[in-house]
Amino acid sequence: MPTDRPQPAFVLVRPQMGENIGAAARAMWNFGLDRMRIVAPRDGWPNPKSVAMASGAGRLLDEAQFVDTTGEAVADCHYVFATTARARGLTKPVVSPERAMQIAAERIAEGEKVAVLFGPERAGLENDDIARANAIINVPVNPEFASLNLAQCVLLTAYEWQRAASEIIPERVDMAKARWAEQIEIEKLGDHYEAQLDEAGFFFPDHKAQSMKLNLRNMWSRMALTGTDVQMLHGVLRQMVRWKQRDG
Structure with missing residues (x-):
């Protein structure tokens, strides 16, 4: 379900x-989406190539809604986006994928149903499809190769949905069982190096x-050191001093 x-x-x-249907299902499930609707697939259904390409997202295909027309596919929706590189003479608001999914998140939070239309591979959505949409999603791609x-396209839009609907941490460090060094540890590391370098005559003139x-x-202080890093740097210096003393 x-x-x-x-x-x-x-x-x-x-x-x-069929391969593109399966790949689209996989892209949707990558970002937690599972409401797929399919309008009149050219090669009929079921399609074994779709299932093979979907990999672990095959259940999206099992639960997908199949209808004959675009009108049926969006009949229960309050707001519809159409993904297309061209408005084809129709006056429509045009938004980026990022803004579109922000709008979708806002409307869905208010209890509305939202749909996003994706056109067939060869020529994209037709005017009859686009005319049913409230707004157009236009991806800022290379104008010389806009297809x-x-x-x-499904993956890109699904990613923007995830960004709009979830709190995304823009940067993190996986600590791998480590911990950040405390200031006192950094201070003692500095003391150790300063003392040894002073003895070696480094601070000259x-x-x-x-x-x-x-x-x-x-x-x-600028270095993001873990406790393990500090211990290793102490060890490096101690070993260098031992080596120098042995060599002498």
């Missing part, structure tokens, strides 16, 4: 290749020594 997660319906209008593969020590401390 489909999940209870509020989401738009993705409508594949007259898709031609997107059906599954690619004397009138530049204080500035060099300050720069060294500043370097340690």
